[in-house]
Amino acid sequence: MTTSLRTWVRYLLALGSHYSGLDALYRRCRGAGLVILMLHRLRDDHDPYPLSVPRAQLRQIVAWLRERSALVALGDGLASLSSIRAPRVNYALTFDDGYRDNLGLVDGALGREPVPAVVYVATGHIGGEPIWAYRVVHAVESRSRDQIDLGGLGLGHFDLSLADDRHRLYTLLPPRLKTLKPAELQTWVDRICEQARPRPLPHDDRDMLEWDDVRRLAANGVEIGGHTCSHAILSRLDDSAASEEIGLSRASIAAELGQAPRHFAYPNGSNADFGDRDVRLVREAGFETATTSIEGVNRRGADPYRLRRYNVHEDRFRAPSGRLSRALFFSETSGMLGWLREWRAA
Incomplete structure (x- = not known):
């Protein structure tokens, strides 16, 4: 099947499941859930990597979630999984690495209301070279x-x-x-x-947050999480180096903000990039949660140190016409399309 044909099939499945109510039925049958969206950069310029989201695109997604009263802070979303209230699916926003354009979370670019989010910072890159x-x-x-x-x-x-x-x-x-x-x-x-031999980068065009920027985010309700010091892939480090990357990132954030971070994200975050040892080190360092880049909806009983996320970038959830698709967004993040793909492959 060609890429173009796969795109159309995926889109038509999403349209059918969303507007027929099948994905809503699937959500009700599966019960409470937390969808964690994984973003990196918030900017309108073209990105050769699938890591950036235009502000207008994220503003639309935030508006859709607010229509459903489904946008929550990460901690609140996890707590809701064990709530005795009627089950529902909530959404939480997270940003990896610590890019300066993440200040769009607090400068009004996404609307007047504060946007709950976690920004995971690689502390060794703050105020310095980008990833x-x-x-x-x-x-x-x-x-x-x-x-x-x-x-x-x-x-x-x-x-x-x-x-x-x-x-x-x-x-x-x-x-x-x-x-x-x-x-x-x-x-x-x-x-x-x-x-x-690149030309020097002007200071005002720097990619990464500085500590004053991090403090500004925190003062405006954005949670700051750990993402190691150097953005090292933990599975490739020995025990001592992995422990240092995790522990020093937490200590640096605590020293700069006066409050220890609760949340952590594994760099790269696939199954090959962290293991049981790293889960233990994150827990022993004092973090309460850790997110991966493995896709899926978090359900009741989810391991708080192996939380799943959906990667979001400028081309994700776009219809073949190029426009952002509500049907694609909600059908994919319901988990239904992934379940259908697994069912077909079985």
Whole structure:
């Protein structure tokens, strides 16, 4: 099946399930649930990675959730799973890494009412260099040299003056770098920057939050969570390094805000990126919850240290026409479309 055909089939299934009431029936039958939305950047510029959401798009999603009185803080949503009241599905917003554009949560970009959210910050990047993926983007987009040789990574040569080569770099490089140990990854990102010789980034265009920004978010009701210090993938660290990444991130936030964070997010967050040891370390550090990037609805009895989330970016929940689709959003996040796919594959 072609990508275009799959897109149409997915969309038509969503339309049918949403407007026929099937996804609403599915929600009632499954009972109480918490859908945690995983976002990263809140900006309108094109992003070569699927990590950004335009403000208007998130504003629409927030409006839909408020129509249903379904938008809650993460802690409240988890508490509601064990409530004796009539079961319902709530939604919580989370943002990973700590990008400066997350200030849109408190500057009125999403409406007059405060938007409950958790922003998970990689404390070692606050006020400093962005996460490596955006160091690469800056190197490519602000380059003074076009020729990049990544033969040492098995990826060959790239001419960045060509749009196809830039797209190829953004497609091939991240999965290759993610296979490396942290020190090796950093070395290769440095080499790419050295070859591209990017122009300096003005301070006002910086990607990451500073501590004053973090305090502003917290003062306006946004919860600040931990996301390690260096955004290291925990499964690739030894016990000591993993413990330090988790513990120091919590200690840094507590020292800067005067209050220890309750929530944590595993960097990358797939099953391959953390394990039982990391769950134990997060719990022992004093965090009350931890989120993954594994998709699904959290139900009554969910492990608070293995919470599931739905990844949200500019192309997610769009109809084939390119417009944001209410039917796609609610049908996918009900869990019904995922259940249908699993049922068909069984």
